[in-house]
Amino acid sequence: MKKVNWGSSKEKVPAIAVGCMRINSVEFAQAVRLIQSALEHDVNFFDHADIYGRGTCEEIFSRALKETGEKRENIFIQSKCGIVPGVMYDFSKEHIIRSVEGSLKRLGTDYLDALLLHRPDTLMEPEEVAEAFDELERSGKVRYFGVSNQNPMQMELMKKYVKQPLMANQMQLSAAHTPMIQEQFETNTMNAGAVSRTGGVLDYCRLHGITIQAWSPFQYGMFEGVFLGSDRYPELNQKINEIAARYGVSDTTIAVAWILRHPADMQVLSGTMTPARFEEICKASEITLTRQEWYEIYRAAGNRLP
Numbered sequence: 313m314k315k316v317n318w319g320s321s322k323e324k325v326p327a328i329a330v331g332c333m334r335i336n337s338v339e340f341a342q343a344v345r346l347i348q349s350a351l352e353h354d355v356n357f358f359d360h361a362d363i364y365g366r367g368t369c370e371e372i373f374s375r376a377l378k379e380t381g382e383k384r385e386n387i388f389i390q391s392k393c394g395i396v397p398g399v400m401y402d403f404s405k406e407h408i409i410r411s412v413e414g415s416l417k418r419l420g421t422d423y424l425d426a427l428l429l430h431r432p433d434t435l436m437e438p439e440e441v442a443e444a445f446d447e448l449e450r451s452g453k454v455r456y457f458g459v460s461n462q463n464p465m466q467m468e469l470m471k472k473y474v475k476q477p478l479m480a481n482q483m484q485l486s487a488a489h490t491p492m493i494q495e496q497f498e499t500n501t502m503n504a505g506a507v508s509r510t511g512g513v514l515d516y517c518r519l520h521g522i523t524i525q526a527w528s529p530f531q532y533g534m535f536e537g538v539f540l541g542s543d544r545y546p547e548l549n550q551k552i553n554e555i556a557a558r559y560g561v562s563d564t565t566i567a568v569a570w571i572l573r574h575p576a577d578m579q580v581l582s583g584t585m586t587p588a589r590f591e592e593i594c595k596a597s598e599i600t601l602t603r604q605e606w607y608e609i610y611r612a613a614g615n616r617l618p
Contacts, residue, residue: 313353331582332369343372349587358390362395370415388425392430403440403441409444426454429459431460458523461483478520483526485526486539525581540563548612566596
């Protein structure tokens with residue numbers, strides 16, 4: 313398994329991470345098999361959030377991990393907090409600390425390897441975030457910190473008060489969802505793609521040693537559907553299938569390889585609960601698409617090069 317830098321630290325993490333948002337949707341035995349399959353492929357990074365399954369996903373993962381017999385110190389556990397479903401976002405010190413305590417209890421562990429703030433809270437008081445991070449770090453309950461779906465100015469505001477480096481930023485990215493790449497190509501044009509929807513987050517994260525964790529690598533829109541096999545993206549699927557045949561792998565593998573080909577050293581969050589498909593995703597770390605193949609997929613998705 314390919315390794316990527318974990319933020320600005322000296323630690324290396326697998327280029328594929330297991331997203332556990334749907335682990336409560338499968339039988340317990342399948343959850344155990346998925347974790348075992350991940351570990352067999354040298355993937356020891358598991359992503360959670362306090363709201364996934366209203367906490368049940370963390371509980372199921374804890375039980376399933378025990379079944380594998382794997383030691384806690386060999387596992388990288390990341391969780392997120394800050395969303396109160398259907399109500400608000402909450403980055404208050406009280407909420408952050410309470411959320412971490414809940415995750416630790418459900419996960420059956422004394423510490424999180426990483427805590428990310430889950431989407432921006434416009435009422436955030438960064439001084440409170442700094443106090444929460446300091447307390448969690450000092451108590452040994454969280455090793456690293458990061459954010460999710462934040463633009464550069466939001467991160468800059470947080471960094472003015474938070475002393476811990478932001479190690480990761482989760483951003484949606486797939487061959488059919490490319491705003492943070494598209495805005496680079498179309499700079500200084502009147503094209504719709506020239507509108508910056510991310511504030512230049514891709515370059516910002518590269519400049520500041522922040523690992524981009526690509527979520528929904530097979531989706532288009534905001535959970536509108538999967539582009540692989542979709543009639544909505546005939547040219548994209550034709551191109552991906554053509555390249556997949558060339559390498560002797562599946563379309564799933566090529567879709568992930570397209571993300572990993574970017575020099576930003578991104579980490580892809582896999583949400584599949586099927587061990588066989590997870591294996592196809594892992595194969596992407598063994599493939600390096602050519603520059604031309606990468607651009608062919610980008611253009612086949614309907615993107616233009618000025």
